[in-house]
Amino acid sequence: MNASIVQKKPVSIWLVLSFLVAAVGLYGIIQVFTHGQEESYGISREVPWGILIIGYSFFVAISVGTAIIGSLAHVFKVDAFHIMSKKVALISLASLIGAFYLIFWELAGPFELQALRLVVYFAEFETTSPIWWMVTFYMLELPLLALEVYFLLSKKSNSAFMAALVGFFLGVIAYGTLAFVFASNATRPLWHTSSFSLFFIISAVAAGISVILMMIFFSKESSNKKSISALSKTLFILLFIMLFVDVWNVIINIYGVETELSETMRQFVGNGVLSGNFYTYEIGLGLVIPMILIVVAKFENSFLTALAGFLAVIGVFFARFDTIVGGQLLSRPSSQMDFIQHTYNVSASELTLFISGLGVVGIVYFLGAMFFDLEEETH
Amino acid sequence: MKNINKKMKKDQNLAMVIVGDRCIGCDACYVACKTDWDVPALKEAFRTKVWEVEGKDQYGNPTIGFLPTLCNHCDNAPCVAVCPTGASFKRDEDGIVLVEPDMCIGCKACMVACPYDARYYNEHEQTVDKCTFCLPRISQGLDPACVTTCVGESRNFGDLNDPESNVSKLLKDATSVARLKEDEGTLPNVYYVTVNY
Amino acid sequence: MSRHNINRRGFLKLAGATGIAATAGVTGIPSPLSASAKKESAKGARFLKYDRGVHSPSFCEMCFWNCGVDVYTRDGIIHKLEGNKLNPNNRGHICAKGNAGIQSTYDPDRIQSPLIRTGKRGEGKFKKVSWDEAYQYVFDKLNPLVKKYGPETLATFMHGTGERYVHMFSVALGTPNITVPAYSQCMGSREMAWALTYGTGISGHETFDLANSKHMMIFGRNFAGAVQVREAEDFAEGLARGSKLTYIDPRQSESAVNATDWLQLNPGSDMALALGFIHVIIRDNLANMDFVRKYCYGYNELVEHIKQYTPEWASKKTGIDAKTIERIAWDFAKDAPNVVAVPPRRMTRYGNDTQTVRTIAILNALMGNWGVPGGIFIRTAVPLDLPKHEHPPATKARRADGVGEGEKYPFAPPSLGRTNGIYEATLKQKPYPIKAWLLYGTNPISHSSVGVNNLYDAMNNLDLIIAIDTQFSDTVMYADVVFPESTYLERDDAPYIQKDKVPFIALRRAAIKPIYDTKGCYDICKGIAEKFGLQKWFEHSPEHMIEQLLSSLSDEQKETLEKDGTLLFEDVDPYPGASGGPLKFATTTGKVQLYVKDLEEYYQKEGDNFAPMPTYIEAPQPKKDEFRMLFGRTPHHSHARTQNNWILLELQDDTPVWMSPKDAKYLGFKDGDMVRLINTKTGFKSHPEPIKVTERIKDGSVFIHHGFGHQTKAWTRGYNKGTSENNFISDGVDPVSGAAAFHNGFVKVVRA
């Protein structure tokens, strides 16, 4: 590797912390090795996708969100977004690796077979399978993100530009297919809507901006009013759109005839099983309070905007949780029967694995920070 | 490409025809299936399940009925469509939908896609598993395990392409025929009939 | 790292490392661990193979119905049980319990060797002993008791295929106190009533021709839920062929599926309902008078007697509207004689049980359905002359349970005895000391009213409790010496010879060698008998009896039986009534006794319970805020013997308390709330159970499934799952049959 981009710094406290957070996952790993998925995970035959898939989609959202902002900056020259591009690219890469880490634990089977299965995987073109497309795109996206980081670090700005451009499209397409993995399920009316992918993308960008706002607070850019203002304003608008869509989505679908969708929506309101999550975390903590904070911050206070970003990220996580879980909690054997309300309780193993995913993202990022020079020259 | 054409041409069209009101809810099928196929000792692990359906008649009096369920071996199987590896596939010759354990990566997309919750994650095999229409048994000329044991003689199995088969006859003589969630467009091969003998 | 090492078959997972996997090595059984997980290359190729394995014939022992079973064994491990297609008990099908029978063998919680108690009774501390030590122990303890009190101090209880050997030992020792719970805890009152009316019982394999019936009128007999396969098949078949179904039960059981009418009557009022039906039938001239004139005794008396029991009267007692009673009576009579009125099987309910079944018997007689398709079929014995084995002479000693001529229960059969009477005699040590129990395949603690009867106190009066069982039931935990019987899949048994619609013989051959240090009941009883010098009554082992049977068959029959496991004797006529053939009734009058002269004498002394013509007897009623404790079978379990079976536990591991919406509202309970039952007599409190609010149970009653609430910690899966109704039921007695009455127990329901 180009010597100029490699520079070793002392081990940061953040890296140590990341390792500690990642180590939490050992509990889940040991559980799943000794007892298997069935016993260790809270997922069930009716709710097969739980927090690991949710976590996957969450990390991927951060990855694509940050990547979009990054590319908006240097591909589309949105100047105000042009901030910490190396760090942004690196966090995007780290999040994607974190996402893959989580999906690894979600996948089942003896691990020595996974490699073999990967070959099988591409041997046939399973073109009807959204997951097949999604994985294919991500298989391409991951090296592109790595390349982009490399080019940025080695200051090959033209190549970085190209990588970012291709990465942008691939990322959006890959992310779109991820949304489609859910939306394609005709049996799941909550997901099977045209707005689903759009909402997915909007919240991803919001998550991306939020993460960048947090990173700004912790960097020497915390006085960069221009960027903070542009980012927080955009975040505000996105949060507002999400709030609007969320609320109307619920209202529209609950009114009118009794359908599976309206039944599903009922879980989010009144004393529905997900209403606590929905009101408190998704709407309150994740949308309303961040919007208030951003206003209070007058779009410039780096601490308050970072805090808003932090809460918004939590909000996006819960939004994912509510949608992905909520889409699976009702089922019935026949259309003549009442719905059966299932439950999904995150198990300790799943939770520790999810938490360790955060650690993995941290490890990748802070290792990068340790070995590479991520500070930008001012333009 | 896997076969998900709406009108499949199969040498045999294997189907289960369940005479609804002969089911007495004894769950013999559940146990026979679990034993024959070493389905793990877990409440959630099963290939067939009988629902006790409590309802009301036209006068508001309580009623009960039983609904045996299993994989429908759909002709338009969403589980097959979503499978990224080809582990879930539909046999061209008879329409049986299978999961090849060696190919399954356990992504559970098929479980999410199946409108009938017919699949489960098998901890022993470490793959997703479901009803095979007892292909191992029928390949040896035996009836499926659940059909063999069915106390109410509610379950019947055979080839719908053969007009002389018991299932064809049952469909012909049926006073009503239904399949589960037909509106999902899955084209199931498990039929629920009422018959006047 | 691979997770293959946790890849195990279902039962092995539960068998645990020390369980059968370990013994497999000892007995040379290859472990399926190595056989599994063999990967195939071609996609789906693995699904084209099926090794059915080695076949051996047997019959099921998961309940007392004894369906024919084909056992399939691969590499010395039983992998599948299937119904024997020829066996008339089940025609190729087996129920959930029957399918789960493999578990009874591969359950490491089984008793694995002879044991002698070391701790306190019930504590569950035993030491492993050799067979000889165990036999010697019995001799050392029992002989002094026999010397001191006489052989009648030993009471034996037996339920299951090995009964004959326990019986042999008991008779040889000289005790009269031999009991079979299937009488006084189960069918006693029903059989008594039928015998008084028709001269013969319904028998364990009931003679109702459901498959051909045009109208099944079922009084609280849950054919679909209390599954005995042939009957469940016939029930489903009858319905499919268009039979009407009048299902009578305060609870909407599984059998109410497709009922034309479900009559949710007041518990205990079946007799009133049947009397009402009879009233309408006689009033409106609907009886089958050909049959009545030809075969019935006491019709004129009945005509007079029944006048008082108008539909309006019946309606008051039953809560069923008078119009409905009339309509159904007409309907039922319209299809006569191809109709059948079915009494309950476990007829240990209200203390008026014999007379209730008498009424139902009369209802049948008025339809003239004896020996008619769709009515009551006639059984024929297997037409074989098998060598008679010599039996020890029976003692003339007085029984302790009040059974016998001149005793309190002169009608009860001494061959079956009153289990409940023995409990009482043991508790009171009257009429003479009962100091020892020998229990074979029966578990009184889970099968009688422990609450009021105080079975534990009774057992504390005993100096010796001997148990022959396969698992550590609550009662086995109280035993002093325990003999582990091999399970039905591990042992040969005497040929199964059944008098039936189509009489038949079935074989049971051991499919595998015993996994643990266990023996069949024959060997166990012989071992004990040897110590007493009684071995000469044990010349005929099961294997020997199979040999004897086979040698009395033609070559062709022999081949069929050995190959197919079942031999039918089809040249019989179960419907002599239809062919006009003369019908015979082994009653005192030689006729169907609408009026039972035999009861007259007792009627004078004892009153209505012994009325020669059924006279309504009201069951005790709950007080305000009390609920009647009802219970019944679940299709998922057999009695109290399968609640440690993992597959069946998956199907059901709890006992929700059923309560009507009206009662629940009154008490302020919602569906799913946790409640406790309190026995209003003893104050006993159940542990918390969820409440199931449903219109499927009559106001004023609660219902739970029977068989749960085991307190034996040796059951690693079944321990303390659900509640046992035994703590809440009554210890009544039907005065005629002497059988138990359980349904007059009352409870309060409180929030847990």
Ligand SMILES: Nc1nc2c(c(=O)[nH]1)N[C@H]1C(S)=C(S)[C@@H](COP(=O)(O)OP(=O)(O)OC[C@H]3O[C@@H](n4cnc5c(=O)[nH]c(N)nc54)[C@H](O)[C@@H]3O)O[C@H]1N2
């Ligand atoms: N409270 C209450 N009491 C009841 C009833 C009720 O519903 N409620 N029902 C009544 C009726 S109808 C009946 S028939 C009786 C049944 O009463 P039981 O005969 O006592 O009942 P089970 O639980 O079937 O079997 C008793 C024992 O037999 C053992 N066993 C099983 N297989 C074998 C074997 O092959 N060999 C040996 N040696 N033992 C074996 C089991 O482990 C179990 O401990 O209960 C009666 N009592």
Ligand SMILES: Nc1nc2c(c(=O)[nH]1)N[C@H]1C(S)=C(S)[C@@H](COP(=O)(O)OP(=O)(O)OC[C@H]3O[C@@H](n4cnc5c(=O)[nH]c(N)nc54)[C@H](O)[C@@H]3O)O[C@H]1N2
């Ligand atoms: N699955 C399974 N099947 C079994 C058994 C088993 O343990 N498990 N045991 C076998 C044996 S030994 C026996 S004896 C039989 C028992 O067979 P059944 O006698 O049919 O069984 P129960 O469940 O005791 O009672 C049947 C019904 O009687 C109802 N009942 C209660 N009180 C009244 C009343 O006052 N009037 C009327 N009309 N109905 C009332 C109950 O609600 C219940 O639904 O089952 C046999 N079959």
Ligand code: SF4
């Ligand atoms: S029932 Fe479900 S698992 Fe079976 S073929 Fe249809 S979609 Fe697939």
Ligand code: SF4
């Ligand atoms: S879990 Fe297995 S069978 Fe199901 S979709 Fe994924 S790879 Fe295919």
Ligand code: SF4
């Ligand atoms: S056909 Fe075979 S695999 Fe399918 S439910 Fe029946 S027994 Fe189970």
Ligand code: SF4
């Ligand atoms: S075995 Fe037959 S009758 Fe019994 S529950 Fe299953 S489908 Fe119904």
Ligand code: SF4
């Ligand atoms: S009814 Fe069920 S448990 Fe009883 S003998 Fe038959 S198969 Fe066995």
Ligand SMILES: [Mo]
């Ligand atoms: Mo019984």
